[in-house]
Amino acid sequence: MTPTSSLPPSLPCDQAPEWPRLQALFAAQGRAFDLRRAFAEDAGRFAHFSQEAPHLFADLSKNLWSREAEALLLALAQSCRLAERRDAMFAGAPINTTEGRAVLHTLLRRPKGLALPGDLPQVAHELAQVHATLDAVLAYAEAQRADAAITDVVNIGIGGSDLGPQMAVLALEAQHIAGKRFHFVSNVDGHELHTTLQTLRPERTLFLIASKTFTTVETMTNAHSALAWFAAQGGREVARHFAALTTNVAAARALGITTTFGFWDWVGGRYSLWSAIGLSLAIAIGAEGFRALLAGAHAMDEHFRSAPLAANLPVRLGLLDVWYRNFYGFTSRCIAPYHAGLRRLPAYLQQLEMESNGKRVGLDGKPLALATAPVLWGEPGTNGQHAFFQMLHQGSDVVPLEFIAVRTPTHPLPGHHEKLLANALAQAQALLQGKVVGDGHRDFPGNRPSTFIVLDALTPAALGALLALQEHRVFVSGSLWGINSFDQWGVELGKVLARDLEPRLASGDATGLDASTAGLLQRLRR
Numbered sequence: 360m361t362p363t364s365s366l367p368p369s370l371p372c373d374q375a376p377e378w379p380r381l382q383a384l385f386a387a388q389g390r391a392f393d394l395r396r397a398f399a400e401d402a403g404r405f406a407h408f409s410q411e412a413p414h415l416f417a418d419l420s421k422n423l424w425s426r427e428a429e430a431l432l433l434a435l436a437q438s439c440r441l442a443e444r445r446d447a448m449f450a451g452a453p454i455n456t457t458e459g460r461a462v463l464h465t466l467l468r469r470p471k472g473l474a475l476p477g478d479l480p481q482v483a484h485e486l487a488q489v490h491a492t493l494d495a496v497l498a499y500a501e502a503q504r505a506d507a508a509i510t511d512v513v514n515i516g517i518g519g520s521d522l523g524p525q526m527a528v529l530a531l532e533a534q535h536i537a538g539k540r541f542h543f544v545s546n547v548d549g550h551e552l553h554t555t556l557q558t559l560r561p562e563r564t565l566f567l568i569a570s571k572t573f574t575t576v577e578t579m580t581n582a583h584s585a586l587a588w589f590a591a592q593g594g595r596e597v598a599r600h601f602a603a604l605t606t607n608v609a610a611a612r613a614l615g616i617t618t619t620f621g622f623w624d625w626v627g628g629r630y631s632l633w634s635a636i637g638l639s640l641a642i643a644i645g646a647e648g649f650r651a652l653l654a655g656a657h658a659m660d661e662h663f664r665s666a667p668l669a670a671n672l673p674v675r676l677g678l679l680d681v682w683y684r685n686f687y688g689f690t691s692r693c694i695a696p697y698h699a700g701l702r703r704l705p706a707y708l709q710q711l712e713m714e715s716n717g718k719r720v721g722l723d724g725k726p727l728a729l730a731t732a733p734v735l736w737g738e739p740g741t742n743g744q745h746a747f748f749q750m751l752h753q754g755s756d757v758v759p760l761e762f763i764a765v766r767t768p769t770h771p772l773p774g775h776h777e778k779l780l781a782n783a784l785a786q787a788q789a790l791l792q793g794k795v796v797g798d799g800h801r802d803f804p805g806n807r808p809s810t811f812i813v814l815d816a817l818t819p820a821a822l823g824a825l826l827a828l829q830e831h832r833v834f835v836s837g838s839l840w841g842i843n844s845f846d847q848w849g850v851e852l853g854k855v856l857a858r859d860l861e862p863r864l865a866s867g868d869a870t871g872l873d874a875s876t877a878g879l880l881q882r883l884r885r
C-alpha cells in the first residue's frame with residue numbers, strides 16, 4: 360500500500376477561508392432563519408433542496424439553510440479537498456492512519472473486475488479475493504436455506520458484528536425464507552444467551568460466531584458457552600452447527616470451529632455487514648437478495664463517487680451535519696424511521712456515526728477547536744410521537760429530525776399504511792409550521808428542521824443504498840472535521856479496566872481503586 364505521505368493533505372475545515380465567511384453568514388441570516396418565510400419567498404425551494412439518488416429520494420428543504428449557505432458549504436468542502444479524500448478512500452489509500460489501514464468496505468460491493476481510476480495495484484487482487492469469498496459465503500447460505508433440519512440461526516457477535524446483520528434481518532423480514540428463525544446474541548450478560556438457548560435444540564441450530572478480531576470478550580464468552588451447551592445437549596458435528604465469520608481464522612480454529620469465512624483488516628467493524636458478517640442475512644434473504652443489497656449499496660457508492668458535489672446526496676447531508684453541529688451548535692439528531700422493520704436502524708446508526716466521528720483530536724492527534732459527532736437517537740414512528748416528540752415540538756432544544764418513510768408496504772392490512780405516512784408527513788409539517796394559540800402551553804414555535812427520506816419499497820437494494828448513504832455522509836462530516844473516522848480507540852480503556860476488575864469481584868481486593876469504585880465493588884460482590 361502507498362505511504363501515508365501520498366494521502367491528500369487534511370485541513371480541519373475551521374481553518375479554511377470559507378469558515379469565517381460561514382460564521383458571518385450564520386450571524387447575518389442563520390440565527391434568525393425562518394423556514395416559513397424561506398418557503399414563501401422561494402417557490403423553487405423544494406425543487407432545489409430535493410435530491411434523487413439511487414433507490415431513494417430526499418427532501419432537504421425543511422432545513423435551516425439558504426441556497427447561499429449551501430453554496431458556501433460546498434466551497435468549504437472543496438477547500439478541504441473532500442473529493443480527493445473520497446477518491447483516496449475508494450482507491451485503497453491507507454486513510455485510517457492510526458492503524459495504517461485502507462478503508463475499503465466499498466470494495467465488498469464493487470462488481471467483479473471493476474477497476475476505478477486511481478486504484479492502487481493491490482486493489483485488483485483484493486477484489487478477486489472479495490468475490491471468491493462472497494461466492495463461498497453465498498453458496499453456504501443457500502445450502503443452509505435448503506437444509507430443512509436447520510430451523511434456528513443464532514448470530515453471536517457484538518458491535519458491528521451484531522448491529523448490521525440484526526438491523527438488516529429485521530428490516531427485510533418480508534423477504535425471509537419460511538421455516539427458519541433468526542436470533543441475535545450480543546451481550547455478555549448471560550440472561551441473553553440463556554434465554555435464547557432455552558428455545559433451541561442442538562441438531563436444529565446453526566451458530567454463527569461473528570467477530571472481526573475473534574478476541575472480543577463478549578463474543579468469546581458467548582461462543583464458549585454455546586459450545587459447552589451444544590456438547591452438554593448431546594450435539595454432534597461442530598463443523599456443521601458452528602461457523603466463524605472473522606479475519607482471525609486461526610483463533611476460530613483454536614476454539615474448534617473449522618467452518619470459517621474470512622474478511623480483511625480494511626473492513627471496519629461498523630462497515631462489515633457487506634462481508635461474511637452478513638451471513639445470517641444471506642441465509643434469511645438468499646444469495647439473490649444479498650447480491651441485490653450489495654448492488655444497491657454500490658449504486659450509492661457510484662453516486663457518491665461521481666455526482667457533482669452540489670447534486671451529491673451524501674455530500675449535501677454531510678455538509679448539513681457540519682452546518683448544524685458547528686454553527687447552530689445542535690448536539691443531537693433524531694432518527695425517525697416510519698417503518699417497524701427499521702426499528703434497529705437508530706442503534707445501527709449510533710455506532711456508525713458516534714464510533715466513527717466521536718473524536719476530539721485531528722489526524723495529527725492534536726485537539727480540535729471544533730465540535731464533532733452529535734448524539735444520534737430515535738425510535739420508529741409513530742411510537743416516538745407518543746413518547747418524546749413533545750420535546751421535539753416544544754422543548755428548549757432544537758433537534759433536527761431525519762424521517763425515513765417507505766412508500767409501499769409489504770403487509771396486506773388496509774388503512775394502516777396511509778395512517779402511518781400521513782403521520783410522518785404531519786409531524787414534519789407541524790415541526791415546520793408551528794402554531795400560535797397565544798397561551799404559551801399550546802403554542803408550537805415551529806421552524807424546527809427535518810430531512811425526509813423516501814424509499815419506494817424496503818427492498819434489499821433500497822436498504823443497501825440507504826446504509827451506504829449513511830456511511831458516506833459520516834465520511835463527509837468526518838473529513839471536514841479533519842478526523843480519522845475509521846478507528847475507535849475510545850472503546851479500549853474500559854475493556855482494560857474490566858479485565859482488572861473481574862478477579863476483584865471474586866477476591867474483594869480493592870487496592871488502588873478510587874473510593875467510589877471500591878464501594879460499588881463491595882456492594883456488587885456476591
Ligand SMILES: O=P(O)(O)OC[C@H]1O[C@H](O)[C@H](O)[C@@H](O)[C@@H]1O
Binds near residue numbers: 847
Ligand atoms: O467484530 P469484533 O472484533 O468482535 O468487534 C466487535 C466490536 O467491538 C469493538 O470494541 C469495536 O468498538 C467495534 O467497532 C466492533 O464492531
